[in-house]
Amino acid sequence: MEFDRMLIRYGELSTKGKNRKQFVTKLAQNVKRAMKDLPEVRIHGERDRMYIILNGADYQLAEERLKPIFGIQSFSPAVRVNLDLDEVKEAALALVQDAHEENGTFKVAARRSHREFPLDSNEINQEIGAYVLQNIEDLTVNVKNPDVKLTIDVRKEGVFLSCRTILGAAGLPVGSSGRAMLMLSGGIDSPVAGYLAQKRGVEIEAVHFHSPPYTSEQAKQKAIDLAAKLAKYSGQVQMHIVPFTEIQEVIKQQIPESVIMTVTRRMMLRITDELRRRRNGLAIVNGESLGQVASQTLESMLAINAVTATPIIRPVVSMDKNEIIQIAQKIDTYNLSVQPFEDCCTIFTPPSPKTKPKLDKIEHYESFTDFDALIAKALDNIETISVNIAETEQVKDEFADLF
Numbered sequence: 001m002e003f004d005r006m007l008i009r010y011g012e013l014s015t016k017g018k019n020r021k022q023f024v025t026k027l028a029q030n031v032k033r034a035m036k037d038l039p040e041v042r043i044h045g046e047r048d049r050m051y052i053i054l055n056g057a058d059y060q061l062a063e064e065r066l067k068p069i070f071g072i073q074s075f076s077p078a079v080r081v082n083l084d085l086d087e088v089k090e091a092a093l094a095l096v097q098d099a100h101e102e103n104g105t106f107k108v109a110a111r112r113s114h115r116e117f118p119l120d121s122n123e124i125n126q127e128i129g130a131y132v133l134q135n136i137e138d139l140t141v142n143v144k145n146p147d148v149k150l151t152i153d154v155r156k157e158g159v160f161l162s163c164r165t166i167l168g169a170a171g172l173p174v175g176s177s178g179r180a181m182l183m184l185s186g187g188i189d190s191p192v193a194g195y196l197a198q199k200r201g202v203e204i205e206a207v208h209f210h211s212p213p214y215t216s217e218q219a220k221q222k223a224i225d226l227a228a229k230l231a232k233y234s235g236q237v238q239m240h241i242v243p244f245t246e247i248q249e250v251i252k253q254q255i256p257e258s259v260i261m262t263v264t265r266r267m268m269l270r271i272t273d274e275l276r277r278r279r280n281g282l283a284i285v286n287g288e289s290l291g292q293v294a295s296q297t298l299e300s301m302l303a304i305n306a307v308t309a310t311p312i313i314r315p316v317v318s319m320d321k322n323e324i325i326q327i328a329q330k331i332d333t334y335n336l337s338v339q340p341f342e343d344c345c346t347i348f349t350p351p352s353p354k355t356k357p358k359l360d361k362i363e364h365y366e367s368f369t370d371f372d373a374l375i376a377k378a379l380d381n382i383e384t385i386s387v388n389i390a391e392t393e394q395v396k397d398e399f400a401d402l403f
Contacts, residue, residue, distance in 0.1 A: 003059045003077035006066065007153075007162060008050040011073025011170050020047065026201075027071040027173040033235025034065040034389055063166065065389070068232040070199050071176070072168030076151070080158045083117060088124075088152065088159050089131045096132050096139070096148055099163040105142035106132065110152040117154045124152055172201030174234035179203045180283040180313060181276045183268065184226060184239075186219055186343040189287030189316055191226045191333040192324050196315035197285045198233045205279060206230070206237055206387075207272045209244040211344040219341035227387040229333045238279075241383040242271055244344050247374050254369045257350045261295045262357045263366060264348075265304045271375055273308040275382070283311040289324065290317050294353040303357045 008031075013023045028045040031052065035041045040055040041062070054062060059077050066075055079095070081087040096106055110124035119127060128150070133139060153160040182194040184206040194204050208223040224239065231237040247267050255263045272284055288296045295304065305312060316324050328334035 003079055004054055005078050005080060005160075006052040006054070006059070006062055006075050007078045007160060008052065008066070008075045008168075009073045010049065010071070011168070012172060013071055023071065023173055023176050024050070026176045027069070030069055030071070030173055030175065030234050031066070034069060034232075035062065036235065036388060038062065066168065067166070068169050069173075069235075070169050070171035070201070070233055071173035073170055074165050074168050076162035076165050078160050078162040080160050082158060083114070083154070085119070085127070088161070089128060091159075091161050092128045092150055092152065093132055093135050095161055095163045096150055097136060099148045100136065100139055101147065103138045103140075104147040105140050105145075106148040106150060107141060107143045107146040108132075108150045108152065110154065112154040114154050114156045116156075124154070128152065169199070169233065171199035174198045174201060175203035177201030177203075178282040179205065179280065180285045181240075181272050181279070181281050182206050182230075183272055183284065183286040184208050184223055185287070185345050186222045186226070186337065186339075186341060187287065187345070188321075188328050188334060188337040189289055189292075189324055191230060191287075191337065192327045192331070193285055193287040193313075193315045194230050195233065195327065195331050195333075197313060198230065202283075202285070202313075203234065204230065204237060204285060205275075205281065206239040207242060207275060208239065209242045209268055209271075209344045211243075211245040211248050211347060214245065214248070214347045215342050215344055218339075219343050222336055222339055222341055223343070224385070224387060225336050226333055228389065229331060229336070231387050231389045236386060236388045239385050239387050240275055241385070242275075242378055243381050243383075244268075244378060247371070247378060248344060248348060250369060250371075250374060252348050255365050258352060258354045259357050259362060259365065260348055260350050261353045262300060262303055262362055264345075265295050265300075266307050266362070266366075267371060267375065269304060270307045270371075271378055273310050274375070274379060276310060283313050284308075285313045285315065287316055288314045289319055289321070292321065294355045297355045299356040300354075303359045303362050306359055306363075 016023050024045045028043050031043055038057045041057050042053040044051045079091050081091045108125045108129045110121045112121045148163055151162050180202050182204040184190050206227045210220050227237045227239045251263050
């Protein structure tokens with residue numbers, strides 16, 4: 001069956017009252033970005049639902065692009081016919097024939113919002129149901145638990161029919177809750193944190209710290225690939241790659257070994273916060289999980305957070321590793337995250353890092369080095385790229401020779 005459109009149903013957006021239009025507009029923008037490489041597609045966002053007119057585009061590809069978009073409760077491949085009963089019958093029969101299996105069951109669920117159509121909802125159910133039964137011998141009716149549910153929506157602009165309902169990602173459209181900077185390492189936790197923030201409507205911009213020659217091009221590409229996984233949920237992710245080698249070398253030379261990790265995280269947070277300010281972000285997101293490593297004790301978090309008053313969102317802070325891994329596997333970031341490429345969070349790691357660093361001592365150690373100048377230099381040399389879902393395979397091909 002060739003479908004000519006997708007019918008999108010809102011979930012949580014439906015409760016937004018007077019603000020609903022803003023959420024629908026943001027969802028439409030995200031869907032458009034996800035369909036960037038399908039220029040023939042047209043998107044029409046209405047108050048109670050959204051239509052994607054395929055204009056010949058592959059509906060199965062469109063399905064895959066819609067599944068991870070937050071803000072969609074469910075969607076259906078659909079066809080539109082004129083307000084003509086005979087056309088409705090033929091379309092209904094074709095849809096059920098395509099969807100039903102031998103000795104299957106079905107029901108018709110009609111809704112008529114266009115009052116000038118000659119039949120009401122119950123009459124449509126009866127008329128279309130009878131026609132389908134007459135033409136498919138091994139089909140029976142089951143109104144409670146049918147194998148095939150044929151939905152018919154009669155509107156002023158036409159009659160819309162569908163037989164499949166596909167669950168969406170739910171949540172809020174990415175960007176409807178503002179923008180935040182995601183501190184994206186190459187590990188398991190930070191992509192999961194980014195995903196969970198996106199689900200609540202936060203637009204993320206990824207910040208990755210790159211320290212060649214201690215970190216490789218493979219490590220950088222892994223982070224880009226992780227950002228591409230997150231781009232599925234909004235259509236696109238801006239990524240900032242920060243040159244961090246010089247700062248890490250200075251930290252190793254000037255800072256006592258036991259607090260190297262604490263100072264390193266403080267410098268990362270300072271850079272991320274300044275980048276947030278320049279990009280008009282509202283918060284910083286990271287993958288810290290309480291007690292998981294030395295830098296993620298409450299004492300360490302307090303010492304690290306002291307460099308900023310910006311809200312720090314930690315979506316996985318109360319999760320154990322197995323819970324985080326389950327989500328990483330669900331969103332298809334786990335296999336990337338476990339690739340054995342060093343990132344700057346793991347180089348120069350001391351054998352016995354302090355788990356309860358004292359803020360006054362940390363600030364004393366830092367006072368002997370002009371970190372302001374080093375941070376300014378790093379910010380001036382940031383590489384910013386746009387990671388788009390439609391370009392993911394192209395990005396992988398470009399770096400294939402590195403593996």
